[in-house]
Amino acid sequence: MTILLYDLVGRDTTRPFSPHCWKVAMALAHKGLAISTAPTRFLEVPAVESGVSKTVPVIRDGETVVADSFAIALYLDEAYPDRPTLFGGEGGKAMARFIERWSQLTIHPYVTTAAIIDLHAMQDEENAAYFRRSREQRLGKKLEDVVTARDAGLATFRAALEPLRSMLGYQPYIGGASPLFADYIVFGALQWARIATPYQLLDDSDVVAQWFARCLDLHGGLGRKAAAAA
Amino acid sequence: MTILLYDLVGRDTTRPFSPHCWKVAMALAHKGLAISTAPTRFLEVPAVESGVSKTVPVIRDGETVVADSFAIALYLDEAYPDRPTLFGGEGGKAMARFIERWSQLTIHPYVTTAAIIDLHAMQDEENAAYFRRSREQRLGKKLEDVVTARDAGLATFRAALEPLRSMLGYQPYIGGASPLFADYIVFGALQWARIATPYQLLDDSDVVAQWFARCLDLHGGLGRKAAAAA
Structure with a gap:
């Protein structure tokens, strides 16, 4: 049986961008479960x-x-033991919550800063208007004023x-010698950035970048099926 | 059989202060293992x-x-399964390493800043001289210049x-519903501060302070057997 994932997309339905949806896409692949996706816009x-x-x-x-x-x-994990x-x-269940937090x-606020204009540009007109309104209300400033902190915050x-x-x-x-959901949690945050913005968050020589590349290779290169922003 | 722990102390052998030794003292109590300690000075x-x-x-x-x-x-854990x-x-083994790092x-540098003068004062003359020499070399400044960042960093x-x-x-x-070694890792860092310095790192209303108090109560109140600095 196929599991249906409602996956957040913008105009291009082949480039889902939500960090949280990516966590689940990787988790489903990790479990080896067949999946179909329902591309879903914010609205x-x-x-x-x-x-x-x-x-x-x-x-x-x-x-x-x-x-x-x-x-x-x-x-x-419970349904497919x-x-x-x-x-x-x-113990891993409990500590994965710490890693999620x-x-x-630690990562999400800066990705928001770095990618918010690009995320806005990925939406169709109606969803872009929603995104701007909801994010500007949440962050208390215009999207254009959020991204100005990008270089100074890197x-x-x-x-x-x-x-x-x-x-x-x-x-x-x-997860140790091999990945667990905790890896997919952090992967999701960086994949969100990779898909949304060409801005380089990590130096290529950084071991974190190398770990992220290993995660992109997992499960038949699932993470690479959505192209990086260019 | 009793397990011998070499436990770092200053002049007062009843107030071991090392964060890493506290991790182990708590771990031994968690396992219900009998323990004897060998009070050990830096030198x-x-x-x-x-x-x-x-x-x-x-x-x-x-x-x-x-x-x-x-x-x-x-x-x-391996010897006493x-x-x-x-x-x-x-998974818990692997993620505990993340929490250790x-x-x-995150915690150790600030405890060093906040408590370094007090830690120095806990040592006998010969060990105090060693502590000053080694820490000033590591930190690149005099102990008295380290602690000046305390209030501004809180x-x-x-x-x-x-x-x-x-x-x-x-x-x-x-660790979830009950503590695991990951709790003792973070506990050790805050217990180090509690024993060394009267400076208040946490507000009493902070849920982190409440978690720390729960940890102090564990294993017959083991953590409270060393008095807080006054």
Whole structure:
């Protein structure tokens, strides 16, 4: 049976960009589950599965509908225990939450700063207007005034990745010898940036960039199926 | 059989202060293992177990000697698999390394800034001289010039704990419903500060402070057996 993923897109439906949807796409591939996607624009989210969630990802697996990327990963591990684990045990489940919070608070704000104009440009007219209105309200400034902090913030952003960089001196993945959902959490954030903006967040020589490249290669190069922004 | 822990102390041997030794003391209590401690001053470390390590903690368990707090925790879980796990599976082992790197890079530098004069004052004359010499060389400035950044850095330090603070909205411990070694990693850093300095790093109303208080209560209040600095 195929699992349906409601996946956030802009004008180009072949380049889904949501960090949270990417977490789930990678998790589904990790479990080896067949997938079909329903390309979903911002303004279509409230109608997904009769309004089950204010955000995507949402999945439908037969009669079961699950929203929220972390909840989906927990569901997949519970529903498909015979397939490769996404957490590597109860400790991994708990600590993946810490990594999610770290990624959300450390990486997401800077990706927003760096890519917000590009993300706006990816939307069709109606969705672009929604994106501008909702983001300007949330951030308290015009999109054009958000991106001005990009160059000045780059060094601080790269320095903030130091825990991940240091960890990669011990092991190739956050999950250890091989990737787990915790890797897909951080991957999702950087993939969001890769797809939205040509702005270079990481130096190529950075071990974090090398880890990200390894993640792009996973599951038949799934992450590379959406081209980087150019 | 009793496990021997070489535990870093200053003049007062009842107030061991090393963050890394506290990680191990908590891990041994978590496993329910009997322990004896060998109070060890900085200048005595090179002679511990015939110079096995440049740092403590070091443990001796019968014929086995292990150095490095993370390696000790891994050893304890492997040697005593029937006792409560410190990692909660392979995923937890891998992600605990991320949390160790985060703690080391986010919490330790500020505790050093905040407590370095107090740590110096805890040592006897000979060890104080060693501490001053080695730390001033490492930090590139006089101890008295390190601590001047304390007040100005406090808000940034507290903000840097936001991933932990946010995670505590989901679960009471980094390990989930109950503590794992990852909790003891972060606990060790804050216990180091608690024992060394009366300077208040956390606001009492902070959920991180409340989590730390829960950790102090664990294992018969082990962490409270060393009085806070006054």
